Amino acid sequence: MSRTIGIDLGTSTTEAAVYRDGKKELIFNPDGLAITPSAVGIDESGNWVVGERARAQYLMLPESTAIEVKRKTGTDEAITLGRARYTPIELQAKLLSYVRAYASAYLGESVDRAVISVPAYFNDMQRRDTIRAGELAGFTVERILNEPTAAALSYGLDHMEEESHVLVYDLGGGTFDVTLLEMFDGVLEVKASGGDNQLGGKDFDELLMEHLLGRFQDRTGKNLRKDRRALARIKDEAEKCKIALSDSESFHILIPAICVLGGVPAELDETVTRAQFETLTKGLLQRTHEPIDTVLADAGITENEIDHVILVGGSTRMPMVARDILDYLGIEPVHAVHPEYSVAEGAAVQAGIISGEIDPAESLIMTDVNPYTLGVRTDDDGSGDCMNVVIPRNVTIPVTRTERYTTCRDYQTEVLVEVYQGESRIATHNHRLGKFYIRSIPARPVGAEELDISFSYDLNGILKVSAVLLSTGMEKGIEIDMAKGGEKAQDLSGWKEAEGAKTWRAVIRTAERLLSRPQALPEALRGSLREATDELKKALIHGNREDAEAEGDTLRELLRIAKGGGV
Ligand SMILES: Nc1ncnc2c1ncn2[C@@H]1O[C@H](COP(=O)(O)OP(=O)(O)OP(=O)(O)O)[C@@H](O)[C@H]1O
Ligand SMILES: [Mg+2]
Missing domain, CATH: 2.60.34.10 (Substrate Binding Domain Of DNAk; Chain A, domain 1)
Known part of the structure; x- marks a missing residue:
């Protein structure tokens, strides 16, 4: 059986880990890093770019690059990259394919099973779409695991003897999760989970961006809110500034040639202090209080009974987070696990438990809960x-x-x-x-x-x-x-599994085999082939029979030509 890896498919960053030789191990990407930006795009020659390169491309070609796609998981919102439109599932699948490829390279064996983590507060639809994305990337998704539970699992494995109530506070790039667990005798029992799947570091960036845009407009009269490229650069700087302010008291933002004013390039030049930033964003932290209260009430415990508050997620590096928790709960939180790695590591532990890599006699027993009524x-x-x-x-x-x-x-x-x-x-x-x-x-x-x-x-x-x-x-x-898709999807669901759809999947496989050998095709044909393949996949995902038939015919014709059939 092939190896099962754990994946933390985050809003801002994605990490993968594996459990082997008796320990958790991070998986490194081709850049030699364990953290991969959750960015996907299409470059100027029509090729997919993922991760670090997509993140870099976002500054130059925001219209062909998608970031923070996870926020749209569970919706049908189309994401436009260049001329083509994609569903969140398809773009998440691109990211997961990339992970699968680098994990296979790193481990030196084909990897096609995964445990993928999702925010505890993800709903049914968001979970199903995550599984779909995994499958589209070629994974058998062994388990969908709640992120805070994963972090707790990673923590729990190293603190097997502990008997305590632990509150996991996970503020990532796009989502906030709070989970209360009870640990005793190697049992890790989730008592309650809650959160806000529309609250994360991204929202801090956006408030800061809005502040910068407002200041620029006041100073120059120019509104940059519709200029995608300017916005991408300001967002990037806003995030850098936010991160810097976790260590320093102030940060100087200087973006040259952000636009042209009166025929000359204008720059965005602004100093932001930590105090200013905290005032700007304190409302966001207040939004964490209600979910915390609900979780404590549901778990039936009071603040005094919490032994540790564990911080997870990159956004908990902001000093205001720990301060807010201390103010609100009277408990000094700790960074007992790595904020960015622990979720992937916990997913790897779960993968190890499922695959039998971890001896059940020596591992944790874990129970989880449903976060919604x-x-x-x-x-x-x-x-x-x-x-x-x-x-x-x-x-x-x-x-x-x-x-x-x-x-x-x-x-x-x-x-x-x-x-x-x-x-x-x-x-x-x-x-x-x-x-x-x-x-x-x-x-x-x-x-x-x-x-x-x-x-x-x-x-x-x-x-x-x-x-x-x-x-x-x-x-x-x-x-x-x-x-x-309501009733319509119901009617078509039978068809999806039927002969028609199977034939088209075979056509897609043929096309993808050809596309993986670039020298076999003239450039122009490759582009069309790629486009038709993507369109057909989309039609299949949506269960859209008419589109699938039409796209399938196009793809078949292109394949005939590609195989030397002539025009
Ligand atoms: N030193 C820092 N100070 C403040 N924010 C930081 C710091 N380092 C990282 N971040 C923020 O943390 C967020 C990313 O954290 P993380 O990788 O845990 O999120 P994620 O797993 O991608 O998102 P989610 O779990 O919400 O889907 C980003 O918003 C990033 O700007
Ligand atoms: Mg996360």
Whole structure:
């Protein structure tokens, strides 16, 4: 069996690690670094660039480069690179392919299994899309692991004897996670997890950027907010400034020739002090308080019972973070693990446990929880919009719960089951994961027919829902990701697995084999072939049959020409 690696697919940076020869080991990229920027782009000759090179390209060609794609995971938002549009899944897959390639090179063997970490507060859709991205990159995704749990696992392995309550505070580039764990006798039990998947270092950069843009406009009258290249350079400098301010009291930003004013190049010249930066961004840290309170309440413990607060994520290097935690919880947090490496290392530990590389007798036992409440929409109060909880948040997973419902009208023959995730008592204020109908219910008086709805939440944090009509034993289930394309996706899902799609996958493989041998093709043909391949993949991912057929035909024709068939 091939080796399983652990991957921390971060908003800003990506790390990989492996467990071998009895220890955690970071995997280095071709630049000799363990940290790879989470950037993907297409260069001027139409080739993909990933990591460090993409990050550098972002300054010159922001319109062909994507950063912080993870923030868009779980959405259908298209990301434009040059002329083509991509889904977040496709770009995350490019990043993961890059990791797979360098991990294989580093380990000297083919790597096609991975444990990938995600923010604990990622929802069902975001988890599924992460798995899809992994698969598209050629990985078998063995497990989706919550990032703070991964960090705790890495910590736990080195502190097996400890008996304590640990709060993991993970402020990364794009997301904030907070998790409370209890450790005892080699057992690591997650009590509660919460967070904000739209809060991270990126938001600190953006507030600073906005400050710089405002100052520049005040001084020169020029608004740079629509100038993509200027924005990319200011963002880059803003992040540098933020990082520098973690060590120094002030930082001087100087960006030459940021734009042209009255025919001459103008520069952005601004000094920012740490105090200024902290005033500008203190609201962001305040947003961490509510999730902390919720997690403590859900875990049923008070601040006084916390033994350690462990800091994870690059953004916890900002001195204001530790100060804020001390102010808020009265506890001095510690950097007990490496802020950037511990999540990947923990994922590698999990990979080692799954693959048997780590002797189960000597390893930790770990349990995790679901961070969101899951339920169905019902008509309890006559408004038709109640969130009926099936699995409350922060119960240990895997978990299966069943709730019984009855028909609510005379002679009702059909029930619509809508599945929601979230904390509001009003169902539609939450996030709808999917819906399905139970049909052919025998027409009987109100309440006479009973229905059992079961929710199973697995170790990856993915939900399966099924329903049984008691009188007939009829069963119906859904895969929640149907929610994405609604009914349409449901119709097409059968087709995706059918012969048609399989044929196109074979065509894609042929095309990719050809593309991997650049000398075999004339430049112009290569470009078209690459474009058609990418388009076909996209159509397949979206389950768009019409597009797939059209793109598939184009690709086939190109292959015929490429193989010497002539135009
Ligand atoms: N010394 C520092 N001071 C302040 N911020 C820093 C420092 N070093 C790194 N950062 C910030 O940390 C963030 C990246 O951290 P990290 O690599 O842990 O995030 P990530 O794992 O990519 O994101 P996430 O976990 O949110 O998906 C960036 O916003 C970066 O600017
Ligand atoms: Mg992270």
